[in-house]
Amino acid sequence: MNVKSTVSIKQHTSSWKIETEDFEAEISTIRVHDVEVPHSLYQQLFSAKSAKLRDIIRFVSKISLSESAANDIFRIYMTQGKAACMPLLLEYEKFAPKGKMRFYNGFSFFSPGIDEFTLTNGVIGCAIKVAGYNLGESTEEKRIKAELSTFNFPKNVYYSQGNRPIEIPLEQFKKLHANPQGQVEKIAPSLARLNLIVDYLTSKRVEKIVADILNNNEESLISAETDAKRRLKRDKTFRKLYGKSIRVPGGRLVLGEKDTVYYLTRNKLFRLNYTSTQLKEAVFRAVSKRTVPLKLIEVEKAKIPKWINL
Amino acid sequence: MIEVKASCEFDGQKFFVKPPILNDEEAIVEVHHIRLKKREEPFSIPIEYLPLLLNNETRQHAVAFCEFALQQRFTQDDAVTDLLKLVAKKGFTVAEAVLDNYIKERPFISKVRVYQHSEYGREYAGSADFTDGLQAFEIEIPTLSHKKYPKNIYVKPESLSVFLTKTQYKKALRRIDSFFTLLQKLERLTPFVTRATTQKITDAFFNNRTECTLLLSKFSKLANERAKRNEVYDRFNDGKALEIEEGYLVYPNVEPVPYSEREPYFISKTGEVKEIKNGWRSKEKLYKLYLNGIKNVELEDCGITEKTRTAIAKALKEVAPELALILLP
Numbered sequence: 001m002n003v004k005s006t007v008s009i010k011q012h013t014s015s016w017k018i019e020t021e022d023f024e025a026e027i028s029t030i031r032v033h034d035v036e037v038p039h040s041l042y043q044q045l046f047s048a049k050s051a052k053l054r055d056i057i058r059f060v061s062k063i064s065l066s067e068s069a070a071n072d073i074f075r076i077y078m079t080q081g082k083a084a085c086m087p088l089l090l091e092y093e094k095f096a097p098k099g100k101m102r103f104y105n106g107f108s109f110f111s112p113g114i115d116e117f118t119l120t121n122g123v124i125g126c127a128i129k130v131a132g133y134n135l136g137e138s139t140e141e142k143r144i145k146a147e148l149s150t151f152n153f154p155k156n157v158y159y160s161q162g163n164r165p166i167e168i169p170l171e172q173f174k175k176l177h178a179n180p181q182g183q184v185e186k187i188a189p190s191l192a193r194l195n196l197i198v199d200y201l202t203s204k205r206v207e208k209i210v211a212d213i214l215n216n217n218e219e220s221l222i223s224a225e226t227d228a229k230r231r232l233k234r235d236k237t238f239r240k241l242y243g244k245s246i247r248v249p250g251g252r253l254v255l256g257e258k259d260t261v262y263y264l265t266r267n268k269l270f271r272l273n274y275t276s277t278q279l280k281e282a283v284f285r286a287v288s289k290r291t292v293p294l295k296l297i298e299v300e301k302a303k304i305p306k307w308i309n310l
Numbered sequence: 311m312i313e314v315k316a317s318c319e320f321d322g323q324k325f326f327v328k329p330p331i332l333n334d335e336e337a338i339v340e341v342h343h344i345r346l347k348k349r350e351e352p353f354s355i356p357i358e359y360l361p362l363l364l365n366n367e368t369r370q371h372a373v374a375f376c377e378f379a380l381q382q383r384f385t386q387d388d389a390v391t392d393l394l395k396l397v398a399k400k401g402f403t404v405a406e407a408v409l410d411n412y413i414k415e416r417p418f419i420s421k422v423r424v425y426q427h428s429e430y431g432r433e434y435a436g437s438a439d440f441t442d443g444l445q446a447f448e449i450e451i452p453t454l455s456h457k458k459y460p461k462n463i464y465v466k467p468e469s470l471s472v473f474l475t476k477t478q479y480k481k482a483l484r485r486i487d488s489f490f491t492l493l494q495k496l497e498r499l500t501p502f503v504t505r506a507t508t509q510k511i512t513d514a515f516f517n518n519r520t521e522c523t524l525l526l527s528k529f530s531k532l533a534n535e536r537a538k539r540n541e542v543y544d545r546f547n548d549g550k551a552l553e554i555e556e557g558y559l560v561y562p563n564v565e566p567v568p569y570s571e572r573e574p575y576f577i578s579k580t581g582e583v584k585e586i587k588n589g590w591r592s593k594e595k596l597y598k599l600y601l602n603g604i605k606n607v608e609l610e611d612c613g614i615t616e617k618t619r620t621a622i623a624k625a626l627k628e629v630a631p632e633l634a635l636i637l638l639p
Contacts, residue, residue: 025341
């Protein structure tokens with residue numbers, strides 16, 4: 001339900017608030033033309049001298065710069081003024097994706113590596129790292145470096161997301177790059193989806209999924225997405241153990257040192273006899289399906305950690 | 311300080327503001343920490359409630375309802391948050407009925423009642439809070455069904471880590487007043503005894519009252535002794551002087567005493583300062599030292615700087631002012 005009203009935007013000592021007669025609310029973000037304005041520029045934004053700042057905001061919005069690149073522009077604007085920002089903005093505009101899928105160098109605005117690329121249209125995208133290149137010292141690495149330096153992509157100031165990049169061999173990257181423009185447009189959304197779940201996949205599986213995507217086959221991606229969704233839930237459940245115990249039938253699960261999980265009943269303490277992934281899985285099943293874990297080892301009285309205070 | 315008036319549209323999450331100073335360019339504003347202007351407490355109104363505060367037709371009612379709910383001083387902010395969300399979702403009538411029910415279920419002072427344990431505004435199956443309106447204790451009853459009692463949003467419970475079986479729980483309800491007295495006694499013991507001990511005393515309460523009384527008396531003495539021990543330990547660590555038969559104990563762990571000299575010292579009644587080499591590190595050892603004196607403790611003559619000497623004198627100022635004067639450089 002949309003409500004129309006009149007409010008005051010008011011500067012306080014250390015914050016800005018939206019106020020009416022009855023309530024006040026602290027402003028967390030202000031976006032103009034979908035660009036987040038830094039807190040330090042609020043005063044200028046709401047002053048009579050906001051025209052130049054709004055010009056910059058409109059420009060940044062037009063070329064849809066990534067947040068870190070936009071912040072850099074605002075930093076230059078604050079220290080050196082509008083004139084110093086314009087040459088940079090014009091250069092960024094020249095290479096902007098403008099809705100088309102394009103390759104860029106680097107994952108984000110900061111110090112792009114020679115083996116780091118982003119494929120984006122400004123709205124969605126994926127970070128790609130070419131495997132096998134570390135310091136560029138061995139013969140193989142020198143070969144990769146030489147081949148990588150032939151890709152002269154503009155710097156990525158348009159898209160960044162925090163996930164681990166998709167790591168693929170140079171040959172696969174070359175194949176991807178060689179795809180005709182129309183083909184890349186088709187493939188890129190799938191790669192973007194893969195990038196969102198890449199933290200849950202082994203590099204071999206990623207390589208296979210990329211190969212399938214290049215052959216227009218999404219089956220392995222869909223299956224990986226289902227797995228990732230479950231793993232995400234499982235990790236979330238396990239993380240709940242940090243800081244508090246979880247009730248399960250007949251007692252509680254408590255996290256001990258070095259990721260040991262205990263099952264605490266009325267007067268006994270058991271250790272869940274699983275390791276790493278199996279442990280997370282056992283906790284997940286105990287919490288979601290309300291079952292007591294099967295592999296339990298009773299902890300001897302003398303070995304019960306003092307903090308458990310049984 | 312800048313103040314800009316602007317017309318706005320609120321979509322439930324964000325404000326779309328068009329201040330004339332931006333030549334009617336739209337700014338999308340996100341907010342947090344929403345509070346009523348008239349109230350001091352740091353209660354944050356859920357964003358779902360904002361449309362009601364912005365709408366001219368509902369704003370007075372919305373302010374009054376929110377103020378009235380906050381006046382009830384429920385122990386959990388989430389109870390009020392949930393009520394405000396309920397207003398946003400189902401309207402004032404439904405939420406007012408829930409609030410009336412909350413008020414009706416409030417415990418009477420000195421009459422022990424059982425409530426469903428709740429955290430973050432949600433009831434917990436398997437736990438009940440016993441309260442007399444002033445104090446509350448969370449007891450784990452694994453067989454207790456969900457939502458059997460009204461949720462406790464009135465008195466913040468202490469967790470005693472006591473489990474009750476179904477039979478024990480029924481017995482506890484029959485002797486609710488004496489059970490509550492037991493819980494009050496257990497609460498005093500809790501910091502000093504293990505969970506197994508509190509459970510043992512609770513079990514004895516249902517099986518053998520004489521044994522329960524004996525256990526309570528035994529562990530109360532122990533708890534008193536440990537409380538004294540902790541007090542001595544805390545005083546000593548806070549840099550206060552402890553008086554013993556042969557003199558005083560001081561631990562000048564303060565600025566500007568050099569770190570190498572931040573050790574415990576024994577000061578004789580004649581003003582001789584010696585470093586205590588052992589027998590003080592654990593609470594128990596320090597307490598024994600406090601009770602039995604320095605007979606079995608290794609002392610060492612030490613040279614201390616003026617800063618340490620001054621710090622020791624300051625610590626002695628209250629308990630032995632004359633000795634403090636002797637020690638001052």
